[in-house]
Amino acid sequence: MSAAVSGGFALYLHWPFCRSKCPYCDFNSHVRERIDEARWRRALVAELDHYAAETGGRRLDSIFFGGGTPSLMAPETVAALIERARRHWAFAPDIEITLEANPTSVEAARFEGFAAAGVNRVSLGLQSLDDASLRFLGRQHSAAEARAALAVARRQFHRVSFDLIYARPGQTLEAWTAELGAALELAGDHLSLYQLTIEPGTGFEGAVARGDFSVPDEATQAALYEATQARLEAAGLPAYEISNHARPGEECRHNLVYWRYGDYVGAGPGAHGRLTLAGRKWATRQHRAPEAWLAEVEAKGHATRQRDEIAPPERVSEMLMMGLRLTEGVSLARLAAEAGADPGTIVSEPRLARLTEGGFLRRDAQRLVATKAGRQRLDAVLAALIA
Ligand SMILES: C[S@@+](CC[C@H](N)C(=O)[O-])C[C@H]1O[C@@H](n2cnc3c(N)ncnc32)[C@H](O)[C@@H]1O
Numbered sequence: 001m002s003a004a005v006s007g008g009f010a011l012y013l014h015w016p017f018c019r020s021k022c023p024y025c026d027f028n029s030h031v032r033e034r035i036d037e038a039r040w041r042r043a044l045v046a047e048l049d050h051y052a053a054e055t056g057g058r059r060l061d062s063i064f065f066g067g068g069t070p071s072l073m074a075p076e077t078v079a080a081l082i083e084r085a086r087r088h089w090a091f092a093p094d095i096e097i098t099l100e101a102n103p104t105s106v107e108a109a110r111f112e113g114f115a116a117a118g119v120n121r122v123s124l125g126l127q128s129l130d131d132a133s134l135r136f137l138g139r140q141h142s143a144a145e146a147r148a149a150l151a152v153a154r155r156q157f158h159r160v161s162f163d164l165i166y167a168r169p170g171q172t173l174e175a176w177t178a179e180l181g182a183a184l185e186l187a188g189d190h191l192s193l194y195q196l197t198i199e200p201g202t203g204f205e206g207a208v209a210r211g212d213f214s215v216p217d218e219a220t221q222a223a224l225y226e227a228t229q230a231r232l233e234a235a236g237l238p239a240y241e242i243s244n245h246a247r248p249g250e251e252c253r254h255n256l257v258y259w260r261y262g263d264y265v266g267a268g269p270g271a272h273g274r275l276t277l278a279g280r281k282w283a284t285r286q287h288r289a290p291e292a293w294l295a296e297v298e299a300k301g302h303a304t305r306q307r308d309e310i311a312p313p314e315r316v317s318e319m320l321m322m323g324l325r326l327t328e329g330v331s332l333a334r335l336a337a338e339a340g341a342d343p344g345t346i347v348s349e350p351r352l353a354r355l356t357e358g359g360f361l362r363r364d365a366q367r368l369v370a371t372k373a374g375r376q377r378l379d380a381v382l383a384a385l386i387a
């Protein structure tokens with residue numbers, strides 16, 4: 001079965017450490033003076049072994065080292081994990097192995113080692129090309145350092161993507177358009193462009209509550225989003241997902257597995273997984289706190305906190321929540337397979353009709369797709385679609 005039909009199969013590995021905590025970030029990332037990397041390597045390998053016991057032999061389409069800051073890992077750790085994965089699963093001939101990296105010179109110095117370990121794609125967190133904005137975002141690198149890291153990445157990896165955060169406080173349409181132009185001059189075949197969100201529990205949440213700054217209003221955010229879509233489309237990197245742009249064929253295969261509702265093993269602190277076993281689908285989640293995760297893996301061989309069966313109606317809503325983010329939308333045949341029945345019995349026809357007439361959804365014999373307008377307000381569309 002092709003990845004597009006089955007959704008594919010992937011492995012996510014979470015590295016929970018960062019050099020410092022960025023004030024906007026609510027990922028499971030922590031600053032530690034020092035860690036015992038050999039222990040961490042053994043524990044991650046142990047969780048791979050644990051999940052391979054029930055999924056071993058499947059064809060693996062992608063491995064993703066996410067974080068936190070996986071570019072702080074020793075290349076030997078990355079190599080050991082890829083080697084272990086190779087023992088457990090059959091690598092697809094075009095397997096994608098991505099590592100998320102911060103663009104500092106220290107990390108760029110490791111890129112060669114990551115490439116030798118088998119990494120063939122990097123995703124760099126540039127965030128901005130403007131020094132004042134980088135300081136505001138609490139980043140540890142300058143724009144010049146980020147450009148230099150990007151150049152090193154280009155020499156080592158065939159596929160390089162980078163992230164930018166826009167809709168920052170006070171950012172005008174003119175300023176963002178200029179920054180986007182500069183980004184496009186540097187871009188390869190993939191770009192992730194995220195609107196700044198103020199996440200609960202972050203430094204930025206406190207700052208906004210104190211009135212230190214505010215994010216652009218809704219109308220400005222919408223204008224920035226629309227300008228982004230148009231500019232990237234014109235440059236040959238159309239959106240294939242709400243915040244992700246690629247030349248056709250250069251989409252991130254790993255994220256496509258999530259959005260096409262494929263299966264993935266999640267190992268490392270706080271990692272989530274989705275596994276289909278004998279027709280039943282399971283949601284897994286590992287212990288979130290790094291030290292507790294480590295202790296539990298050392299004691300039991302894994303630190304699974306949650307392992308719940310996902311009932312067919314939830315499978316349908318999860319698949320819609322993920323798939324409608326994609327420009328390609330959701331396959332109706334796969335939706336029916338997840339539902340174990342006609343999805344028409346789960347997604348109400350009058351709701352669908354209202355959203356289609358409103359111009360937010362489009363449906364043909366094969367697929368259900370959110371239109372541009374629908375993707376821009378996907379949360380509201382999903383709330384109106386799913387009972
Ligand atoms: C796991 S994080 C970062 C990986 C890497 N540690 C880094 O900082 O470059 C993935 C991406 O999410 C984006 N991101 C994180 N928090 C965000 C927020 N509150 N608003 C918008 N984008 C955010 C950033 O662009 C970041 O690069």
Ligand code: SF4
Nearest residue numbers: 018021022025029068
């Ligand atoms: S944005 Fe990246 S470097 Fe900053 S705290 Fe989050 S994961 Fe760490």
